[in-house]
Amino acid sequence: MQANASGTKAAVEVLAREDGVAHVDVVDLEPRMSRTVRFINLMIILIPFLGVGGAIYMLWPFGFGWASLGLLVGMYVLTGLGVTVGYHRLFTHKSFETGPIMTLLIGIAGSMAVEGPIIGWVADHRRHHQHSDQEDDPHSPHTHGAGVMNTLKGAWHAHMGWLVAKGAKTDYQKYVPDLQKDKMVVWMSKTFPIWALLGLLIPTVLGGLITLTWTGALLGFAWGGLVRIFLVHHVTWSVNSMCHIWGNRAYDCGDHSRNNAICGVLAFGEGWHNNHHAFPTSARHGLRWWQLDMSYMVIRAMETVGLARRIRVPSRERMDAKRREH
Numbered sequence: 457m458q459a460n461a462s463g464t465k466a467a468v469e470v471l472a473r474e475d476g477v478a479h480v481d482v483v484d485l486e487p488r489m490s491r492t493v494r495f496i497n498l499m500i501i502l503i504p505f506l507g508v509g510g511a512i513y514m515l516w517p518f519g520f521g522w523a524s525l526g527l528l529v530g531m532y533v534l535t536g537l538g539v540t541v542g543y544h545r546l547f548t549h550k551s552f553e554t555g556p557i558m559t560l561l562i563g564i565a566g567s568m569a570v571e572g573p574i575i576g577w578v579a580d581h582r583r584h585h586q587h588s589d590q591e592d593d594p595h596s597p598h599t600h601g602a603g604v605m606n607t608l609k610g611a612w613h614a615h616m617g618w619l620v621a622k623g624a625k626t627d628y629q630k631y632v633p634d635l636q637k638d639k640m641v642v643w644m645s646k647t648f649p650i651w652a653l654l655g656l657l658i659p660t661v662l663g664g665l666i667t668l669t670w671t672g673a674l675l676g677f678a679w680g681g682l683v684r685i686f687l688v689h690h691v692t693w694s695v696n697s698m699c700h701i702w703g704n705r706a707y708d709c710g711d712h713s714r715n716n717a718i719c720g721v722l723a724f725g726e727g728w729h730n731n732h733h734a735f736p737t738s739a740r741h742g743l744r745w746w747q748l749d750m751s752y753m754v755i756r757a758m759e760t761v762g763l764a765r766r767i768r769v770p771s772r773e774r775m776d777a778k779r780r781e782h
Contacts, residue, residue, distance in 0.1 A: 487624070497620050504683070504686035504689060507682025507685070508682065508683050511678040511683050514674075523672060527679055531658070532684050536724055537565065537754055539688070542566040543571070546559070546562060564654070567651035567655075568652065573644070574641055575628060575636065580595075582631040583626050584696075589700065594618050594623060614696045614697040615690075616693050660677040661673070694722075694723070695723055695726050698727075699730075700713055703729070703730070706731060707734035707780060708778060709733040715727065715730045715747070720749070724750040725748065735770040739755050
């Protein structure tokens with residue numbers, strides 16, 4: 457068994473032809489990401505991008521008012537935290553616990569970010585942690601070789617190229633058997649298209665109600681819907697790319713994860729990525745007092761009102777033991 461060029465496992469099979477000359481055939485043993493899934497991912501990438509262009513075009517006749525700004529920021533915070541607090545810290549790493557109603561609400565908020573169903577997102581992320589910056593990592597920027605061009609290819613692949621590449625499909629049975637047994641998570645994953653559409657419908661309706669105009673509804677759809685999805689996507693993807701290329705490394709993790717302050721702020725604490733890779737099950741990623749971690753603040757606020765419990769944070773002894781010597 458060997459790894460092929462894309463990092464997937466393959467078997468070398470020697471076949472004999474009738475003329476007595478043997479030839480070698482390589483048979484893939486891991487299922488590839490289907491063409492349909494890659495096409496859907498491509499549309500999810502392109503449509504928000506086109507929406508940004510449309511929103512900019514509409515600035516000339518309609519401008520950009522407080523309603524548009526409020527819907528953009530509000531939906532960005534709601535769905536962004538749905539990804540960071542929900543998809544990542546709750547469903548993937550189980551860094552805290554909450555009740556079924558909050559689990560449902562957080563899962564829906566994350567689904568409205570349009571980054572895929574919970575089960576698929578969690579499976580890919582757990583696979584990333586198991587093989588961080590190795591061949592089987594689905595989105596490492598460090599598996600394309602040396603040199604400027606290969607570095608750029610790696611950065612593109614890590615940011616969003618992996619979503620449309622012919623890479624190996626993540627094995628759900630291996631990475632998310634727990635979630636496949638959770639009826640609520642399975643239901644939310646199966647109904648993902650509904651929540652994705654709801655994330656577009658909410659700002660559209662609110663835009664119309666706030667302004668009492670169809671133009672307001674259109675602007676709500678554009679800014680609170682498509683532009684917001686574009687921004688949440690690229691901030692999330694920047695954690696995969698930028699936070700494995702630029703930044704500092706406080707802890708030895710055996711990979712190239714970095715703490716990046718820009719992503720730390722824009723991604724609600726996810727940019728303290730080296731901290732996270734050092735302590736994956738920690739609900740707190742910003743481990744220093746100055747490392748702003750809005751997601752952790754939300755989790756602590758939930759605990760204060762009785763909505764979160766068993767919040768996991770590494771001890772000072774563990775952090776000191778793992779800290780790199782400079």
